[in-house]
Amino acid sequence: MRQYGAAGTLLLALLLIWEGLCRWLPVPTYILPAPSRALAALWQWRGPLFLEHLPVTALEILLGLGFSVLAGVAMAVAMHLSPLLNRALYPLIIASQTIPIVAISPVFLFWFGYTLTQKVAVVILITFFPVVVNTCDGLRSADPELLEWMRAAGASRRQMLRMVEVPAALPAFFTGLKVAAAVSVTGAVIAEWLGGQAGLSVYGRRAANNLKSPELFASVLLLSLLGIALFGLAAWCERRFASYTDRKTP
Amino acid sequence: MISSPVISSPMISIDQIDYAYAGASVLRGLTLHVLPGEFVSLVGPSGCGKSTIFKLITGLLAPAAGSIRVLGGPPAPGRVGYMPQRDCLMPWRTAVENAAAGLEVQGVTPAEARDQARALFADFGLAGSEAKFPHQLSGGMRQRVAFLRTVLGGHPVLLLDEPFGALDALTRAQMQQWLLALWERLGKTVLFITHDAEEAALLSDRVYALHGDAVEIPINLPRPRRYGMVTDPALLERRAAILREVGLL
Numbered sequence: 001m002r003q004y005g006a007a008g009t010l011l012l013a014l015l016l017i018w019e020g021l022c023r024w025l026p027v028p029t030y031i032l033p034a035p036s037r038a039l040a041a042l043w044q045w046r047g048p049l050f051l052e053h054l055p056v057t058a059l060e061i062l063l064g065l066g067f068s069v070l071a072g073v074a075m076a077v078a079m080h081l082s083p084l085l086n087r088a089l090y091p092l093i094i095a096s097q098t099i100p101i102v103a104i105s106p107v108f109l110f111w112f113g114y115t116l117t118q119k120v121a122v123v124i125l126i127t128f129f130p131v132v133v134n135t136c137d138g139l140r141s142a143d144p145e146l147l148e149w150m151r152a153a154g155a156s157r158r159q160m161l162r163m164v165e166v167p168a169a170l171p172a173f174f175t176g177l178k179v180a181a182a183v184s185v186t187g188a189v190i191a192e193w194l195g196g197q198a199g200l201s202v203y204g205r206r207a208a209n210n211l212k213s214p215e216l217f218a219s220v221l222l223l224s225l226l227g228i229a230l231f232g233l234a235a236w237c238e239r240r241f242a243s244y245t246d247r248k249t250p
Numbered sequence: 251m252i253s254s255p256v257i258s259s260p261m262i263s264i265d266q267i268d269y270a271y272a273g274a275s276v277l278r279g280l281t282l283h284v285l286p287g288e289f290v291s292l293v294g295p296s297g298c299g300k301s302t303i304f305k306l307i308t309g310l311l312a313p314a315a316g317s318i319r320v321l322g323g324p325p326a327p328g329r330v331g332y333m334p335q336r337d338c339l340m341p342w343r344t345a346v347e348n349a350a351a352g353l354e355v356q357g358v359t360p361a362e363a364r365d366q367a368r369a370l371f372a373d374f375g376l377a378g379s380e381a382k383f384p385h386q387l388s389g390g391m392r393q394r395v396a397f398l399r400t401v402l403g404g405h406p407v408l409l410l411d412e413p414f415g416a417l418d419a420l421t422r423a424q425m426q427q428w429l430l431a432l433w434e435r436l437g438k439t440v441l442f443i444t445h446d447a448e449e450a451a452l453l454s455d456r457v458y459a460l461h462g463d464a465v466e467i468p469i470n471l472p473r474p475r476r477y478g479m480v481t482d483p484a485l486l487e488r489r490a491a492i493l494r495e496v497g498l499l
Contacts, residue, residue: 146338152308153403154328155355163351167342242342 030211038217045215049203054222056198060116060191061184061230064123068180071124072131073173079132080139080165081157093132101125105190119191119199126187127180134176138169174238181230185223200226259322260285261407261439262307262330267316269302276302280316282464284407284441289433291442291450293492294460300443301335304409307441308332321407328356331405331438335412337396339384345395346371346380352403367402374398375428390421394428407439414449426452427477434474447492451485452477459495467491 015035021027022034029037042049079086105122112118142165150160192201200219207215260283269277276299284290292300305311306318309325318325331352339348349370350363358366371377374394384392393413400408414422426449433440433453444450450457451469458464469488471479479485493499 143338145334145336146340148310149332149334149338150355152305152310152327152332153352153355154326159355163354164340167340170342 030213033214033217035217037214038221041212041214042218042221045218049200049218049222053198053200053203053219054226056196057188057192057200057223058226060119060188060199061123061226063116064120064187065127065180065184065230067120068124068127068131069177072128072176073135076132076135076139076169077161079136081161086136090136093129097129101187102190106194108191109194114194114196118194119188119196122191123184123187126190127184130176130179130183131173132176134172134179135169138172138176139165141172142168170242171238174234174242177234177237178231181234182227184230185227189223260319261288261321262441263319264303264306265317265319267306267313267318269299269306269311269313271302277313277463279463280460282458282466284439286406286439287437288455289440289442289453291444291454291457292460292464293444293447293450293457294496295445298460300460301411304332304411304441304443307409329405329407331400331403331408333396333400333408333410333413335415337384337389337392339392339395339399341384344381344383345376345387345391348384348395349398349402352399356403363402367398370398370402374432388421389417390425393417393425397429401436401438407441409441409443411443412445413442415444415446422449423477429453430475430477447489447496447498448480448485450492451488452480457488457492459492461496465495467495 018032019034019036022032022037033041075089079089101122105125108118108121112121146164147160150164155163188199189201192199193205196202200223204216204219204223207213207219262282262284264280264282267277267280268275269280280299280303282290282292292303294300302311306313307320307325308330309327320326320329323329340351343351346364346367347360349367350358350360353363353366354360368380371380374397376391376394376398379387379391379395384395387395397410397413400410414425417425430453442450442453451471452475454469456469457467459467467488471484471488490499
């Protein structure tokens with residue numbers, strides 16, 4: 001906890017300054033609500049926010065992120081095992097990042113309508129890249145001399161993958177997972193802004209249309225907490241399954 | 251042939267091989283052999299093709315001409331134990347798990363492989379280091395784990411590629427003493443690469459000095475040996491002979 005002390009203190013100070021400014025300056029609430037107003041709104045609408053909108057957004061993110069991890073790792077391994085596949089796909093995957101996701105996401109509306117599938121598709125679009133690229137680079141980062149030792153010892157391709165390349169790829173994979181977890185919330189927000197029945201961003205947009213800034217901020221607060229929780233989960237998995245990277249210093 | 255072929259036939263025999271890399275000739279007409287139970291060293295300057303010979307013996311490379319026989323057959327991965335220049339341990343595995351890696355490659359279950367590795371830890375001077383990760387071990391200890399991993403493979407022939415090259419002088423002396431004592435008990439055939447003439451003279455039965463082809467230098471010193479013999483006149487004389495052959499005297 002000590003490492004977060006400085007950041008926590010700064011955040012608290014900024015919130016206090018924000019609160020003070022809103023109280024002592026004649027700022028209309030719809031321009032900038034005080035943090036206390038946002039918290040009050042969160043408490044007032046806790047029922048719909050936590051029971052109706054949060055579960056919808058969380059489901060979209062978890063399904064999208066889960067698909068990206070499974071398909072991204074499978075694709076990275078396939079690209080690693082097949083140089084032809086790697087040459088064909090790698091440049092296209094990099095190039096796909098130049099597509100503005102906000103601009104292309106309405107296409108999913110035409111394909112899937114205002115459905116869960118449409119939201120999950122946007123989350124996949126934004127989280128697939130960090131998973132597949134980091135896993136691919138991680139698989140390639142295995143020590144070539146160690147691989148040569150494995151080959152000389154008579155190891156099969158499968159054994160080299162399982163015993164050397166996959167463990168070597170874990171740190172990079174978790175870096176990709178943490179990035180994907182952080183941006184997955186953005187994906188869900190973009191998808192929900194296009195429209196829908198429920199979700200934190202749907203709620204926030206409705207609030208914004210009615211100039212209810214405290215309610216908008218309440219939904220934004222929940223969205224960032226969701227992102228932090230996902231990032232924390234990914235970081236926990238990293239410590240649990242790639243713990244040797246922690247112990248680099250003797 | 252009167253003598254039994256099991257005893258007389260070499261573990262490794264290399265006959266008139268050529269090997270070129272990127273158009274430049276690395277080995278030309280190289281001939282050497284290693285008999286069962288022998289400790290043979292290859293000495294030569296960096297870039298003389300020492301490591302290439304090991305890759306040819308393990309079947310990772312194929313010669314342009316000539317023939318190589320390993321244990322009476324063609325070279326193929328998994329037929330000899332190989333210890334690379336760097337320890338090449340897996341940073342995510344403990345010492346025991348690293349030592350067991352070679353057995354796992356051969357299809358032994360991880361639990362059984364770890365048990366076999368743990369049983370030899372004391373013999374290899376590694377007692378107490380079982381659960382340590384490579385970065386928690388000194389250079390000498392990492393080389394012991396790497397050597398144990400090679401020995402555990404169960405192959406009668408071990409190829410050791412400059413195993414002590416990266417160690418400081420004192421640690422290297424300790425490791426040479428350790429290897430001498432251990433090798434006398436293990437009964438393995440060893441082909442050893444080094445660029446240290448003293449190390450080659452101390453450890454070996456025969457030495458090949460390399461520069462494209464190989465010149466044989468018999469050592470003929472009594473065993474068991476110990477590190478203190480490095481100051482014996484007989485050993486100094488062998489060392490001088492090796493240095494002469496590689497062109498340094």
